[in-house]
Amino acid sequence: MKELAKQYDPSQVEDRIYQFWLDGGCFHTKADPDKKPYTIVMPPPNVTGQLHMGHAVDNTMQDILIRTKRMQGYAALWVPGTDHASIATEAKVVEAMRAEGLTKEMVGRDGFLERAWAWKTKYGNRIVSQLKKLGSSCDWERERFTMDEGCSEAVKEVFVRLYDKGLIYRGNRMVNWCPHCNTSISDAEVEYEEKDGSFWHLLYPVKETGEMLELATTRPETMLGDTAVAINGDDPRYAHLHGCHVILPLLNKEIPIVCDEHADMTKGTGVVKITPAHDPNDFEVGLRHDLPIVRVFTYDGYMTGAADKAAADALFAAGKNTVNEPHVLDCGKYAGMTTLEARKAILADLKEGGFLKEIEPLKHEVGTCYRCHSTIEPMVSKQWFVKMEPLAKPAIESVEKGDIKFVPERFTKNYMNWMKNTRDWCISRQLWWGHQIPAWYCDDCGETVVAKSAPCTCPKCGGTRLTQDPDTLDTWFSSALWPFSTLGWPNEESEDLKYFYPTNTLVTGYDIIGFWVSRMIFSGLAYTGKAPFDTVCIHGIVRDSQGRKMSKSLGNGIDPLEVIAQYGADALRFMLVDGSTPGNDMRYSEKKVEAARNFANKLWNATRFVLMNLPEDFQPGLPGEEKLDMSDKWVLTKLNQVAGAMSDNLDHYEMGLAAAKINSFIWDVYCDWFIEIAKPRLNSGDAEQADTARRVLVYVLDKALKLLHPFMPFITEELYQALPGSAETIMTQSWPTFDEAHNWADEEEAFEKVMDYIKAVRTMRTEMNVHPAKKTSMIIETADPAPFQSAEVYLAKFAFATDVTFTEKYEGSTDGMVQVSTHAARGFIPMMELIDRDKELARLNKEKAKAEKELAMFENQLNNPKFVERAPAALVEDIRNKHAKSQDKLANIEQSIKALG
Template identity: 80%
Template sequence: MPKELAKQYDPKGTEDRIYQNWCDKGYFHTQIDRSKKPFTIVMPPPNVTGQLHMGHAMDETWQDVLIRFKRMQGYAALWVPGTDHASIATEAKVVAAMREEGLTKEMVGREGFLDRAWAWKNTYGSRIVSQLKKLGCSCDWERERFTMDEGCSDAVREVFVRLYDQGLIYRGNRMVNWCPHCNTSISDAEVEYEEKDGSFWHLLYPVKETGEMLELATTRPETMLGDTAVAINTDDPRYAHLHGCHVILPLLNKEIPIVCDEHADMEKGTGVVKITPAHDPNDFEVGKRHNLPVIRVLTYDGHMTGAADRAEAEALKASGHASADEPEVLDCGKYAGMTTAEARKAILADLEAGGYLKSTEPLKHEVGTCYRCHTVIEPMVSKQWFVRMEPLAGPAIESVEKGEIRFVPERFTKNYINWMKGSRDWCISRQLWWGHQIPAWYCDDCGATVVAKEAPAVCPHCGSAHLTRDPDTLDTWFSSALWPFSTLGWPQQTEDLAYFYPTNALVTGYDIIGFWVSRMIFSGLAYTGKAPFDTVLIHGLVRDSQGRKMSKSLGNGIDPLEVIDQYGADALRMTLLIGSTAGNDMRYSDEKVKASRNFANKLWNAARFVQMNLPEDFAPGLPEESLLDMSDKWVLSELARTAAEVTANLEKYELGLAAEKVENFIWDIYCDWYIEICKSRLNGGDAAQADAARKVLVWVLDAALKLLHPFMPFITEEIYQALPGSAETIMTQDWPDAAAMRSWPQECADFEILMDYIKAVRATRSDMNVHPARKTSMVIETANPAAFQKGEAYLARFAFATDVTLTEKYEGSTDGMATVATPAARGFIPMMELIDREKELARLNKELAKAEKEAEIFRKQLGNPKFVERAPEKLVAETRAKLAAAEDKLANIRQSIQALG
C-alpha cells in the first residue's frame, strides 16, 4: 500500500531521506548500454576552496533538469561531477593557515607544503560536493573526478609533451600579466578591468640634436626608468625633422633613440609615446620591431629593482643558463626598493624639480586587476611557458562557424569568435607549488631542456645526472581545458570515452567563455579529433532584487544553503528556473522563493485531496471514453498540450519557459479548476462518474508529477510514492509522451468558452460583493450554444445559475441587468436578485466620490502649464494615462448607478 501523505509537506526531513535513498539504490549511476543513446554532461568543476553560491545553484539546477529529463526519455544519461584544484585560491588558503602558525612556504619546503595542501583538500574539498547533494544534483558520484587525480594528471602530462614535441609549447621571455600580490603570472582571461581614478602626467624629454622638448603623456611615470626609446609616426609632419634623432631620458641622463612606428597615433595627444618594452605589451611589440633593449625596473613583488636584483641577473647570464632574450635589470638607484606608489611620488617630485613635468591631467581609466585578489596588474617581461594559439584557434573557430558546436543563445557565438581571433599566445606557467608541476627538467651541466611524462634519469644530450625540474606549475585552466575527455579516461582509449564522448550540453556562465569554453573546444579538437560537446548553454548571473551583482562588499549575497534550510531545495530550484532565460541575468527575491514554496504546498494539498478520496481497492488507469465527461476530456487535452510544449521547450533549452508551463498546468488547470470540478462528482450519487473522476485525477497527477520531476525532484518523488500503482522511483519512469496521449479539440474548445464565461461572471459578482450563496437566473447570448448546453451543470455550480436561457440575440431590456462579456458570449444577470439595491447604491456613490477626487488631481496637474512644459515627458505621459484610466472608471461606476435606476 502507498504511504499516507502527511498533513503538511516538510522539506527538511524529506529531502535528505529521499536523496540518500537515491544514492543507496544507485539510481544516478549510468551504465554503458548499447541499446540506448548516450547523453553526457560534464559538470563545470567548482573550486575545492568553494562554497555553494547562487551562481553554482543556478548552474547545477539547469544541468540537473536536463539530465533528469534525458534519463526519463530513455537515454543513458551521464552527469560527470568533479572539482578543480584551483591553484591560486587553494595555495592562498594554505599559506594563510600556515601564517597563523608563523610558517612560510620556504620554511616547510615544497614537499612539506604539498603535504599540507593535500591535507587541506581532503578536509575541505568535499564540502562543496555535499552542498551540491543538498541541491538534489543527480550526478554519477561513482565517477567523481578531481583535476589533480592520477587520471587527469596523466592527461595533463600527455598534452604538455605532445604540444612541446609539435612546437606548440615553448618557453621564452614574453610580456605577461603579473600579479604582485599572488606573485605569479596570470592569463589575459584572468585580468578584470576596473574603472579607477588616475592621471595623465605630461612629461618633457629633451631632444639631443635640436635642444627642443618633446611632450608626451603617461599614466605610469615610474616605468620611465625603463624607457629605451620614444616613438613618433613616420607620417607626422610635426616631427619629420626628428627622424634619426635621440632624446635624453630625464633623471637618468641617458641617450635613447627616437623611432618611427605606427604605434604612435598622430590623432592622440602630442603623437609622441614613451617606449618601455619590459613593462607594456604594446611597447614590447615596438621593441621587437626596432630591436630595442628590454630593461626591467620592477621586481616581481612590486618594488623598484636595485643593485642586488641587477647582480643576480648578471650572475645568471654569466652561468650560461640565461637565454639570449633575457631582459636587462636596472639598478634604480635612489628609487630602489620603493613600491611603485612610493617611486611614482618620488619620481614625479624629481621631474618637477628638474623642469620635466609640464602638467597633470585628472583621468578615469580602466585598469587591469587580478581576478582573484583585485591587485593592479603589472605588465612584465618574464620567462614563462606559452602555448602557440594561432594553429589551435583556427580549427576551433571553424568548428563553431560550421555549426558543429552551437551557442544558446546564438549571440554568444560572436563573443567566442572575437575572443578566439584576438587571443595571444597563452601563458600557462604559474609561480606556485600547488598544481600540476611542469614536466620539464633542465640540465645543470649543459643547460638543455628535457620535456617528458616521467622524470629522466640522465640528460639525453650530455649524459649528466644533474637535472633540476622546473619549479613552476601549470595554469589551472590548462587541466580543466581537458575536462570533457580526461574525466572519461583519455589518453587511455576507455569504453567510457568511446561511448560517452563527445559530450552533449555544456552549461556555464557567459563570464568564462574565454577562460574555459574556448580552451575546451580547441583542446578537444586537437587531442581527440572531435568537438568536446555539441551545445554550449549559457546562463546569466543571479542578481539581487535591485538588479545588483551579489558581492561581499555590498553585503547582498544570498546563501543557497540557508534558503534550502528555510524553504527546501525544490523551492530554490523553481525560483532559479521560473522567469530565467538563456544568456540573461535574473533577479532573486524572497517573494519569488516564497511563491515557489507556496506552489509546493498547493501541489501537496492537491495530492492529499486525491489520496483521501481513493478507496482501498482503487485500480489506476483511465476509464473508458464513454465515461469521460467534458471536464475530463478538457484536462486530458490540456495535459497532452502541456506535455508537448514542455518537451519542445526542454529540447530547445528553454528551461524557464518549460518550468512555468508545468507550474501553470498544475496550479491553474489541475488544482484551481479540475479538482474543484471533480468535487461535486466525487460527492454525488453517480458511482460510475465518481470512479471516472478519481481515475482521471490520479492519471493526470501521475503525468504532471513526471513533467515536474526534473524541476522539483524531491516533492515529486514523495508524492509519486504515495500514488497507487507507483514504481520504486519516479526518476527512472518514462517521460510523458504527448504523441501517445488522447485529446479532444472540440470538447476542449467548448470547455474553454464555458470557463471564460464562468470567470467573467465570478469577477462581476466579486466586484459587486455578491455572496456565493446568492444565486440567480441568467440569459446567455451566444452563437455557440452547444458549449453552454453541455456545461449546464458547471454553470449551476460555478456561475451560481438557477436556470439558464440561451439565445442567439438578446432583445430584452437591460435595465437592472448586470452584463458580462467574453469573446464567445454575453450574459445578462438580474442584479436585483443578487444585491440589496440601497446598499449597492451607497457603495457605488462612495466609489464615485473617491474616483472623482483621483481624477481631479490628475486634471489639475495637466491643467498647470508649468507642469506640462517642465516635467519630464515620461511623467506627463504617465499622468495623462492615469487620468484616462480614472475617467474610464468613473464612466463604469456611473453606468452601474444608472442601471440600478
C-alpha cells in the same frame, strides 16, 4: 498508499529522499548499446569553493536537463568533479601556515604539498556535499578531480604532444603579473575595473636640438625602464628628429628616438615613451627595433635595487640568458620602494627638475587579478607558452560550420572575438600546488628535456644532474581537457570515452567563454579530433533584488544553503529558473522563493486531497473514452498540450518557459479548476462518475509530477511514491509526451467557452461585492448552447445559478438584469436589486476599454505587412482567431452597455 503529513516540511523530506537515491544507485549510468547517450560534464567548482548563487543556477539547469533526458530514455550521464584551483588553494594553505609562523620556503616543496593535500582532503568535499543539498543528480561514482591520477596523466600527455609538435615553447615574453599572488596569469584572468587616474605630461630633452619632447603616461614609475621614445615616421612635426636621441630625465641616460606605427599622430602629442619590460605594446616595439629590455620592478611589487641587478648580471655572465632576457636596473634612491611610493617620489623629482609639464585627470580601465583584485603589472618574464594560432583556427571553423552551437546564438560573437584575437597562452604559474611542468633542465649543459616521467640521463651530454622546472601549469590547462580526461582519455580504448564522448551540452556562464569554453573546444579538436560538445547553453548571473552584482564588498550575497534551510531546495531551484531566459542575468527575489514554496504547498495539499478520496481498492488507469465527460477531456487535452510544449521548450533550452507552463498547469488548471470541478462528481453518489473523476485526477497528477520532477525533484518524488501503483522512483519513469489519443481539441474549446463565462460571472460578482450565498437564475444568449447545456452542473456550482435558460437571441426585458459578456456568450442575470446600476455601467465600460485595447493590439499585428509575411503561418492564423474573438467580445459588451441605457 503512503500517508502524507498534513503540511509539507522540506527539512523532513529532502535529505531522506536524496539518500534514497544514492542508496539505490539512481544516478549511476553505464554504457548501454540499446540507449542513446546524453552526457554533461559539470563545470568543476574549486575545491576552495562554497556554494553560491552562480553554482546554484548552473547546477540546477544541468540537473533539469539530465533528469529530463534520463526520463526520456537516454543513458544520461552527468560527470561531477572539482578543480584544484592553483592560486586559490595555495593562498589558503599559505594563510594557514602563516598562522603557525611558517612559510613555503621553511617547509620545502614536499612539505608544502603534503599540507595542501591534507587541506584538500579536509575541506575539498565541502562544495560536493552542498551540491547534493541542491539535489544534483550527478553520477557521484564517477566523481573526478583535476589532479587525480587519470586527469594528471592526460595533462602530461597533452604537454608532451604539444611540445613535440613545436606548439609549446619557453621564452621571455610579456605576461600579466600579479605582485600579490606572485605569479603570471593569463589574459582571460585579468579583470578590468574603471578607476580614477591621471595623465602626467612629461618633458624629455632632445640631445641634438635641445628642444623638449612632450609625452604623457599613466605610469610615470616605469620611465626608469624607458629604452626609447617613439614617433610616427609620417608625422611632419618630428621629421627633423629622425635618428636623434633624448636624455632620459632623472637617469641622465641617452636613449634613441625610433620611428614606429605605434606612435599615433592623432593622439596627444604623437610621442610615446617605450618601456619594453613593462608594457605589452612597448614590448612589441622593442622587438621591432631591437631595443634593450630593462626591468625596474621586482616580482613582488617593489622597485629593483643593487641586489636584483647583481643577480641578473650573474645570469648573463654565466651565459644562461636567453633571447629577450630583461636586464635589471638598480633604481638607486627609489630601490625598495613600492611602485606607488616610487611614483610619488619620481613625480616630485620630475617637477623639481622641470620635467613635469602638467597633470590631466582621467578615468581609465585598469587590469586587476581576477582572484585577489590587485593591480596587474605587465612584465617580461621567462614562461611557458602555447602557440594559439594553429589551435584556434579549427576551433573557429567548428563553430562557423555549426558543429558547436551557442544558446543564445548571440554569444557566438563573444567566442569568435576571443578566438580571433587570442594571443599565445602563458601556461606556467609560479606556484607549487598544481601540475608541475614535465620539463627537466640539465645542470651540466642546460639542455631542456620534456617527458611524461623523469629522465635518468640528459640525452645531450649524458649527465645525471637534472632538475625539474619548479613551476606548475595554469589551472585552465587541465580543465581544458575536462570533457575527455574525465572519460578515460588518453586511453582511446576506454569504453566510457567511446560511448559518452563527445559530450552533448555544456551549461556555463558567459563570463568564462574565454577562460574555459574556448580552451575546451580547441583542446577537444586538437587531441581527440572531435568537438567536445555540440551545444553551449549560456546563462546569466544571479544579481540581488536591486540588480546589483553580488559581492563581499557590497555585503549583498545570498547563501543558497540558508535559502534551502528556510524554504527547501525545490523552492530555490524553481525560483532560479521560473521565468528565466537563456543568457540573461536574473534577480534573486525572496518573494519568488516564497511563491515557489507556496506552489509546493499547493501541490502537496492537492495530492493529499486526491489520496483522501481514493478507496483502499483503487486501481489507477484511465477509464474508456465513453466514460469521460467534457471536463475530463479538457484537462487531459491541457495536460497533453503542456507535455508537448515543455518538451519543445527543453529541447531549445527554454527552461524558464517550461517551468512557467507546468506551474500554470498545476496551479491554475489542476488545482484551482479541475479538482473543484471533480468535487461534485466525487460526492454525487454516482459510483461510476466518482470512479471516473478519481481515475482522471490520479492520472493527471501522475503525469504532472513527472513533468515537474526535473525542476522540483524532492517533492515530486515524495508525492509520486504516495500514489497508488507508483514505481520505486519517479526518476526512471517515462517522460510524458504529446499523445494524439488524448487530444480532444473540440471538447477543450467547448469547455473553455463555459469556463470563460463562469470566470466572467465570478469577476462581476466579485467587483459588485455579491456574496457567494446569493444565487440567481440566468439566461445565456449563445449561438452554440451545447457546451453550456452539458455543463449545467458546473454553472450551478461555480456561476451560482439556480436554473439556466438558453437562447440564441434574448429579446426580453433587461430591467433589473446584470449582463456579462464573453466572445461566445452573453449572460442576463436578475441581480439589479442587489447592486448599483451606476457601478455596473462603470464595470462594463472598464471591460469595454480593456477589450478595445486588446482588439487594437491584434489589429496592429495584422495590419503590419512584415508580421503577416514573415511570422509563422500558424502564429498569424492564431492572431486572426484571437482578433475575431475580441471583436465578438467587444460587440457583446457594447450590447450590454446599451441595454442598461
